[in-house]
Amino acid sequence: MVRFKIATFNANSLRVRLPIVKEWLAKEQPDALCLQEIKVQDKDFPTEDFEAMGYHALFRGQKSYNGVAIITRRPAESGRFSLYGGPLEEARFISAEIDAVSLINVYVPQGVAPGTEKFAYKLEWLQELFSYIEKNYKTSLPLLITGDFNVAFEPIDVYDPEGLRGGVGFHPDEQALMQRFFDWGLIDVFRKHEPGGGFYTFWDYRIPNAFRRKMGWRIDYILASPSLAAKSRRAWIDVEPRKVEKPSDHTFLAAEFEL
DNA sequence: ATGGTCGGCAACCGA
Numbered sequence: 001m002v003r004f005k006i007a008t009f010n011a012n013s014l015r016v017r018l019p020i021v022k023e024w025l026a027k028e029q030p031d032a033l034c035l036q037e038i039k040v041q042d043k044d045f046p047t048e049d050f051e052a053m054g055y056h057a058l059f060r061g062q063k064s065y066n067g068v069a070i071i072t073r074r075p076a077e078s079g080r081f082s083l084y085g086g087p088l089e090e091a092r093f094i095s096a097e098i099d100a101v102s103l104i105n106v107y108v109p110q111g112v113a114p115g116t117e118k119f120a121y122k123l124e125w126l127q128e129l130f131s132y133i134e135k136n137y138k139t140s141l142p143l144l145i146t147g148d149f150n151v152a153f154e155p156i157d158v159y160d161p162e163g164l165r166g167g168v169g170f171h172p173d174e175q176a177l178m179q180r181f182f183d184w185g186l187i188d189v190f191r192k193h194e195p196g197g198g199f200y201t202f203w204d205y206r207i208p209n210a211f212r213r214k215m216g217w218r219i220d221y222i223l224a225s226p227s228l229a230a231k232s233r234r235a236w237i238d239v240e241p242r243k244v245e246k247p248s249d250h251t252f253l254a255a256e257f258e259l
Numbered sequence: 260a261t262g263g264t265c266g267g268c269a270a271c272c273g274a
Contacts, residue, residue: 012274013266037274039267064267065274110274118273150274205264205274249265249274 004099004257005030008146008220010107010202010250014038014069017248018046020241021071024252025053028238031073032098034146035059036107038067045069062091068105068147070096076103083128092125099259101228102137106147111168119168122150126177130184139185142259143225148202148250150219153178153188156197157218169219187229189222189255194235201237205249211242222255231257 007030011017014035025033033055038045042061050057050071059069060081068091070076079095079102092107106129111122126149137143151174155161164170182188190199200216207215224232235255241247 016266037266064272112273208263246265 002099002259003031004101004259005254006032006034006103006144006146006222006257007252007254008034008036008105008148008222009252010036010148010220010248012037012039012248012250014040014046014067015044016246018049020244020246020248022049022053023244024238024241025050025055025071028252028254029073030254032076032096032103033071034103034105035069035071036067036092036105036148037065038069039064040067058094058096060091060094066091066107068092068094068107070094070098070103070105072096072098074098079104083125083132093129101142101144101259104133104143104145104147106145106149108147108149108151110150111174113168114166114171114173119171123173123177126151126174130177130180133181134184137225139225140227141225142228143186144228145181145186145223146221146253148220149178151175151178152217152219154197157200159200159215159217169217181223185226186223187226189224189229189232190218190235190237190253192229192232192235199237201251201253203249211239211247220250220253222253224255224257228257231259233258
């Protein structure tokens, strides 16, 4: 039996959140950590900080916005650095092969509001991600898709389902696309271990004291193919890093498998 | 009655 621990974290600036990330890595020693919204260009990526801790880094950054990375304990085989394949594409997709597991890390467009061009782009991006997975992966093989999907799937995944229904992040068109991943066979590993509601991974900065008031959303996911999901032993949300000086609006979401 | 968020990066955009 080989332990395989994976986590995902929307950093909202890796420069600002690097101390939190390093502390969490040291504490949990995951085999892979997927980061989103790193907001650094490749030339500024803190590779040395991770190497000094015995970790390896794959990343695709961009100026100002977006940016994704996969930090691994053992060297990983890099996969793709974009979904559509173009050099001008926003840095929202990165994949790798690690310990015989195919890993895809995504930062799904936020979408602003239904009816906007950006909302249409979000739906199109999710559709493209699903098509890519359907075309290139088999449900029988070990696959993990992690990241910030910017979609809450069920009413128990948001603090106010009635009030938020139909808005960005809790819209039936977004949920229908999430459903396609589940229909294909992927399993929401946190949900597998925690059937109850009220567990969130994101609290909007713009709502005063949202965390204290429990006004959260569960929009970050670790999705696993069936055979891999069957090997998960636990999944959890770590809110401890929110108690530091510079909390993020997201938390670390982690899962542990026995391969 | 009113103001109450972040981060990047240089004026606002994105979340």
